[in-house]
Structures are given as C-alpha cells and as structure tokens.
Amino acid sequence: MRDTSFAPGRILIYLIVSLIAAAYLVPIIVVVLNSLRTSEEIAQTSMIGWPQRWAWSNYGIAWADFCVAQTCAGIRPYMLNSALVTIPATIISTLLGAVAGYAVSLWRFPGDRWIYGIVTLGLFLPQQMRLLPWTIVLRDVGLINTLSGLVMIHTIQGLSFTTLFCRNYYVAIPQELIRAARVDGAGFYRIFWRIVLPLSPPILIVTVIWQFTHIWNEFLYGVTFTTGQQQPVTAALIALTAAVADIPQYGVQSAAVMIAALPTLLVYVFGGRYFVRGLTAGAVK
Amino acid sequence: MAALTIRDVYKRFHSVEVLKGIDLEMDSGDFTVLVGPSGCGKSTLLNIIAGLERQSSGNIEIGGRIVDNIAPRDRDIAMVFQSYALYPSMTVRQNITFGMECRNVPRVQRDEAVGRVAKLLQIEALLDRKPGQLSGGQRQRVAMGRALVRDPLLFLFDEPLSNLDAQLRAEMRIEIKLLHQRLGSTIVYVTHDQIEAMTLATRIAVMRQGVVQQFADPETVYNRPANLFVARFMGAPPMNTLAARLEATRGRTVAVIGYGEAAIRFPVPPEAEGWNGRDVVLGIRPECIAEPTRHFSDLPGAVTTIVASVEMVEPTGAETIVVLRLGDERALGRVSPDVRHRLSETAQFAVDTRKISLFDPASGDRIT
CATH class of the missing domain: 2.40.50.140 (Nucleic acid-binding proteins)
Incomplete structure (x- = not known):
C-alpha cells in the first residue's frame, strides 16, 4: 500500500486546515495571553505579545475587585446572576420540552401536528422581532429588570428547541411500549416517568448543553431587559469595558472574559463525555 | 358465558373502512385465532378489543360488560405484543410487576405473583436481568409472564411469535397451547400464520379486507371452507x-x-x-x-x-x-x-x- 501521509495533496490539506484553525484560535490566544499580562505592559508594548511577567492577579481583580458601573465587586455578582438565570431556565425548559416532545410523539391526539408545528415555529423567528412583544409581556407581568423575567423568557423560547429535539428522539421509541404500559394501567405521567424518561439521558444531555450555552451566552435580552445589579455577565462585560481608568484595563478585562466563558466550556468538557457515552449505549433497542 | 362479544363493529380511518361489521362471540376458555393476510384488519380489531383504538361504531362486551367507554387498564385484559414491548429500563421482575405497581398491589402480593409466574414459565433465573440481556425466546417468555401475572378475563396476543426463528416458534407454539390447556384461559390471538391458527385455535376467525370470512373450529375451516378465499388461505400447500x-x-x-x-x-x-x-x-x-x-x-x-x-x-x-x-x-x-x-x-x-x-x-x- 502506498504511504499517503506525505503526499503533496495531503500536505496541502493539512496546511489549509491549520490556517483555518489558526484563524479561529488567534483571538482566543490573544485574550488568554492578555489575561496574564499587566495593563501597563500591554499599554507600553502592544496588544499582541508574550507575557513578560505572569500577572495571575488579573483573575482575582476581575473576579472580585474590578469596578463595573460604580460598584467595585468584580464580575462575581454578575456571574451569579447568569447562573441564577441559566440553571433554572435550562432545567425547566428541558423538562417541559421532554414532556411536550413525549406528548406530540407518543400520545397522538387530534391537532398534535399543528401544536408541534406552532411550537417549533419559534425557532425561525429572529430574536430582534421578539424584543417588543417580550417588553410588553414583562411589563404586564411586572418582571422587567428581574432575573425571573429572564428565566421566563429563556424557558419559553427554549421550549421550541427542546420540544423539537425530544420529539425527534422519542419518535424512535416503539409505540407498542406505550400501548403495553396503557394496558398495564399506567397513565400519561407514569409512562413518562417510568418508561420514557429512563430512556432519555442521551437527548437530555444534548438539550442541556445546548440550552445552557445559549442562555449563558445570550446578550440581547440581558442587556435590554435588565440594568445595573440585575445584569447577566454577558451584559456586564460591556459595562466593564466602558470603565474609565488612566490606562485601558485590557489585562483585567481579558481575565473577566475568560472567567465568563468558563462555565460553558466546563459544560462541554463534562457533558460531551456523557453525551458520547449515552449515544454508544443505544438505550432504546 | 360469553367472555367476549363483538357486535357489528366498524372502523374507519378517514374514508377507508378497515373493519366492516364484525360480529364474533367467544366463550370462556376459547382460544380464538384471528387470522388473515396483512391489512385484513385483524390487529385493528385486537386493538379495539383492548381499548387502544376506538371503533367507529358497534360494541365490545367483555365478561358481560360493555366496555366501549372503559380505558384499557379497566377492561380486565392482558396483552402480549409482537415486539414484546418490554420496558427497556426495568428488570424482568419490574416488567412483570409494573401492572400491579400501577394498581397499587402490595409488595408481598407482587412478589408472590412474580414467583408463581416465573416458575410457570421457567424464567426464575432471569428476574434481575434487563430485557437487553435476554435472547428473543426469553423476551417472549417475559412478555407472556407480564400478561399471565395479571390473571385477567381475557388474554390478547398480537402476533407474539412472528419475531422468533422457525424452531423457537414451533417450541413456543407448543408451550402456549400447553399453557392454555393448563390454565383454561380465554385467549384472542392474532396471526397471519395459518399453521399457528390451525394448531392453537379452538375457534378460527378468517378475516379478509375487514370482513370475517368464516368463524368456526379448525377442522371445519380446513375441511369445509366457507369460500374460495378461506380454501386457498388455510393449508400449505394450499387447496x-x-x-x-x-x-x-x-x-x-x-x-x-x-x-x-x-x-x-x-x-x-x-x-x-x-x-x-x-x-x-x-x-x-x-x-x-x-x-x-x-x-x-x-x-x-x-x-x-x-x-x-x-x-x-x-x-x-x-x-x-x-x-x-x-x-x-x-x-x-x-x-x-x-x-x-x-x-x-x-x-x-x-x-x-x-x-x-x-x-x-x-x-x-x-x-x-
């Protein structure tokens, strides 16, 4: 067999792939490096450069001391805000999506296709289009500038996605299982709890990863519907860059960005492993 | 006593008539086989008896009680499915007791019932396994166990042997017949296999295109077929x-x-x-x-x-x-x-x- 590893075509492919990878990685590398350089150093040399002195303190300052909009508590409170929005919204939207997906896939009822169609239609509406309606809703229910308001928005909007994903997973579950359980005497929720949910971990992990990263990284609603102390970390980062100082605080700001990106990274690292395991287990058959 | 009476049952899906006036009566202890080519409506009829589907018109009576508006769980029936439909995440024991669990039967009684059925079907060694760890024949037994544990008025079998290889199918056929003789239960059994129909049934209902062609004991169906369809369908090689x-x-x-x-x-x-x-x-x-x-x-x-x-x-x-x-x-x-x-x-x-x-x-x- 011919050894293809050093063929010219292959080298070219590797070259192109490396270039693309570099294009993606350079901004991250710059941020990582800057998060470890002092602001003075960045100001005196350039935005791009190897740290002359490792400035680990940037992380501590970004976490707890840096001043954002007149409050000097770092991004810690905003990280907490993000967690308080993301975790409940992820859990609730995933569970509701699982129940809804189960209902439209395994409990056929008149009009089920319509309901499924309308729910998933939400996926195709641009976010900006929904801003105004949400403003009216939040005002009317009295949740403007609250974390609960954001939880509500993300839960309801997340349903389109979670229902779609769960439904597409559940249609592979044989109808006979549901029929058998009905003859056995189980009702809607008992069948869900005892039979469908135990088969669901692979899809639940996918939806949780998706929902978590999307809600955590979401910016528009956070910046529109909350101000000051109620903002999630994505919105607070903007306020942080606007902080006035003698010299631009690039080092600390980079550290703050790194901290803010950490949770989604961790979810991918840990969840991804379960995800693959769930897929290979082949739970249904 | 009539264990099951089917009176003038029609089933329509939109404009398609799947069942066209089915009238059947089965006595307690009868082993009735509904047989016919695919699409003849036999499985639909079984699902209607079970209450999993609703007839368009007509009545179903189980044990002298009209069950048209009664949910499957309250019809006093047990069912064995073609794919066995074992709950994948439960052990064999949990599969068998799930019906009792849904009916809040006390634990002691459940354990006693599982023991009895496991012994009857010789699946004692499998009780703590999951369905995924069982062979086709073992799954078949567990599916039967799940039905037998309930001791209902009526057993419904939906092509239970069609997923087994020929040898195992012949073995299970004998076992089902022995079980019926031993327990004297009333069974409605759906199959497209005329050999299963002949060997198992005390009464055969031959169906075609939503109509019962003949409803009689196997000997009559075989020797005195009511029409050419029955004559050609029953028997291999055919008449x-x-x-x-x-x-x-x-x-x-x-x-x-x-x-x-x-x-x-x-x-x-x-x-x-x-x-x-x-x-x-x-x-x-x-x-x-x-x-x-x-x-x-x-x-x-x-x-x-x-x-x-x-x-x-x-x-x-x-x-x-x-x-x-x-x-x-x-x-x-x-x-x-x-x-x-x-x-x-x-x-x-x-x-x-x-x-x-x-x-x-x-x-x-x-x-x-």
Whole structure:
C-alpha cells in the first residue's frame, strides 16, 4: 500500500486546515495571553505579545475587585446572576420540552401536528422581532429588570428547541411500549416517568448543553431587559469595558472574559463525555 | 358465558373502512385465532378489543360488560405484543410487576405473583436481568409472564411469535397451547400464520379486507371452507381449486374436469344436484391426492383412481409434492417419498373424494 501521509495533496490539506484553525484560535490566544499580562505592559508594548511577567492577579481583580458601573465587586455578582438565570431556565425548559416532545410523539391526539408545528415555529423567528412583544409581556407581568423575567423568557423560547429535539428522539421509541404500559394501567405521567424518561439521558444531555450555552451566552435580552445589579455577565462585560481608568484595563478585562466563558466550556468538557457515552449505549433497542 | 362479544363493529380511518361489521362471540376458555393476510384488519380489531383504538361504531362486551367507554387498564385484559414491548429500563421482575405497581398491589402480593409466574414459565433465573440481556425466546417468555401475572378475563396476543426463528416458534407454539390447556384461559390471538391458527385455535376467525370470512373450529375451516378465499388461505400447500362442471350421470351428480377422452370425473354429494349443468370451482386438498396404493377409506365410492401426467416433483423428505395436470389445470398432490415419478410420465393417483368442496365461481361461496 502506498504511504499517503506525505503526499503533496495531503500536505496541502493539512496546511489549509491549520490556517483555518489558526484563524479561529488567534483571538482566543490573544485574550488568554492578555489575561496574564499587566495593563501597563500591554499599554507600553502592544496588544499582541508574550507575557513578560505572569500577572495571575488579573483573575482575582476581575473576579472580585474590578469596578463595573460604580460598584467595585468584580464580575462575581454578575456571574451569579447568569447562573441564577441559566440553571433554572435550562432545567425547566428541558423538562417541559421532554414532556411536550413525549406528548406530540407518543400520545397522538387530534391537532398534535399543528401544536408541534406552532411550537417549533419559534425557532425561525429572529430574536430582534421578539424584543417588543417580550417588553410588553414583562411589563404586564411586572418582571422587567428581574432575573425571573429572564428565566421566563429563556424557558419559553427554549421550549421550541427542546420540544423539537425530544420529539425527534422519542419518535424512535416503539409505540407498542406505550400501548403495553396503557394496558398495564399506567397513565400519561407514569409512562413518562417510568418508561420514557429512563430512556432519555442521551437527548437530555444534548438539550442541556445546548440550552445552557445559549442562555449563558445570550446578550440581547440581558442587556435590554435588565440594568445595573440585575445584569447577566454577558451584559456586564460591556459595562466593564466602558470603565474609565488612566490606562485601558485590557489585562483585567481579558481575565473577566475568560472567567465568563468558563462555565460553558466546563459544560462541554463534562457533558460531551456523557453525551458520547449515552449515544454508544443505544438505550432504546 | 360469553367472555367476549363483538357486535357489528366498524372502523374507519378517514374514508377507508378497515373493519366492516364484525360480529364474533367467544366463550370462556376459547382460544380464538384471528387470522388473515396483512391489512385484513385483524390487529385493528385486537386493538379495539383492548381499548387502544376506538371503533367507529358497534360494541365490545367483555365478561358481560360493555366496555366501549372503559380505558384499557379497566377492561380486565392482558396483552402480549409482537415486539414484546418490554420496558427497556426495568428488570424482568419490574416488567412483570409494573401492572400491579400501577394498581397499587402490595409488595408481598407482587412478589408472590412474580414467583408463581416465573416458575410457570421457567424464567426464575432471569428476574434481575434487563430485557437487553435476554435472547428473543426469553423476551417472549417475559412478555407472556407480564400478561399471565395479571390473571385477567381475557388474554390478547398480537402476533407474539412472528419475531422468533422457525424452531423457537414451533417450541413456543407448543408451550402456549400447553399453557392454555393448563390454565383454561380465554385467549384472542392474532396471526397471519395459518399453521399457528390451525394448531392453537379452538375457534378460527378468517378475516379478509375487514370482513370475517368464516368463524368456526379448525377442522371445519380446513375441511369445509366457507369460500374460495378461506380454501386457498388455510393449508400449505394450499387447496387445489379447479374449474369443473357438474353433470348428471346415471342418476348421480359428478364433477367433470377437462373434456372428451381426458375428462376426469369425481362423485360429489347429492346436495350439489341443483348445480347440474353449471360451472363450479372444485376444491381438493393436496393430501387427498396420493399414490394409488394409499388407503384412504373402506367406504365404497370414497376413492377414485385417476390418471394424470406429472409435471414436476418436489421431494421434501417426509413426502413428495407432485404437480399434476388435471384437464387444463395444475393440481398438487402429496405422495409417499418412496414413490418416484419421472417428469411428464403418466401415472395413477388415488383421490379421496369425500373431502371435495364445491364453490360458486361467481361469488366464491361454498356450494357444498
């Protein structure tokens, strides 16, 4: 067999792939490096450069001391805000999506296709289009500038996605299982709890990863519907860059960005492993 | 007592009529097999009996109680599914007790019932395994266990053996029959396999296109099929159905196949007299055509010997299927494996004429 590893075509492919990878990685590398350089150093040399002195303190300052909009508590409170929005919204939207997906896939009822169609239609509406309606809703229910308001928005909007994903997973579950359980005497929720949910971990992990990263990284609603102390970390980062100082605080700001990106990274690292395991287990058959 | 009464049941899906007026009555202890080709409506009927689907009109009565508005769980039925439908995340024990769990049966009673059924089906060693760790035959047993543990008025089986290989299927068939004999339970069993229908049933309902063609005991269905469809569907190889005409010869009615010198004549029952001079379809089972030394009966006139040419032979080991030329038509016979026919030779065959069926060629209905 011919050894293809050093063929010219292959080298070219590797070259192109490396270039693309570099294009993606350079901004991250710059941020990582800057998060470890002092602001003075960045100001005196350039935005791009190897740290002359490792400035680990940037992380501590970004976490707890840096001043954002007149409050000097770092991004810690905003990280907490993000967690308080993301975790409940992820859990609730995933569970509701699982129940809804189960209902439209395994409990056929008149009009089920319509309901499924309308729910998933939400996926195709641009976010900006929904801003105004949400403003009216939040005002009317009295949740403007609250974390609960954001939880509500993300839960309801997340349903389109979670229902779609769960439904597409559940249609592979044989109808006979549901029929058998009905003859056995189980009702809607008992069948869900005892039979469908135990088969669901692979899809639940996918939806949780998706929902978590999307809600955590979401910016528009956070910046529109909350101000000051109620903002999630994505919105607070903007306020942080606007902080006035003698010299631009690039080092600390980079550290703050790194901290803010950490949770989604961790979810991918840990969840991804379960995800693959769930897929290979082949739970249904 | 009628364990199950199906009264004038129709089922329509939009404009398609799947069941067209089904009337059946089953007694307690009956093993009723609903048999027919795919799409005949037998599974739909079973689902309607179970309450998993709703009929468009008509009534279902189980144990003397009309159950049309009663949910499956309250119909006092248990069901075995084609795919077994074992709950994948539960152990065998949990699978069997799930129905009792849903009905809040106390733990002690559940354990006692599982023990009884596991012993009956010899699955004691499997109780703590998950369905994924079982073979096809074992899953089949567990699925039966889940039904048996409930001791219901009515058992419903939906093609329970069709996913097993031939050998296992034959074994399970025997076991199901033994179980029925032992427990005396009332069973409705759906299959497309006419051998299962013949071997298991005390009563067979042959269905086609949403209509029951015949509802009778296996012997009647086999020997006196109500119409050409039943005649051709039941039995493998199927009944020979040959174009013939009835004639009166010396005061007796005979069926004639073919013309002139080559014509073959079979005596038919006198009740067919009214059809003299008209065309009929003559049905005769392959096993009623055999080598001339075969002893069918001592009754005078029961056996007619014919001469026919052999078109093809299929030795199966236990017997040999011969394809004969009768008049212009082909017919199958089953001869002893010791008889060796050469192709296109002419040979003698004994025909047991007592089991000849006659059908109206226009409607396909049985004449006699």
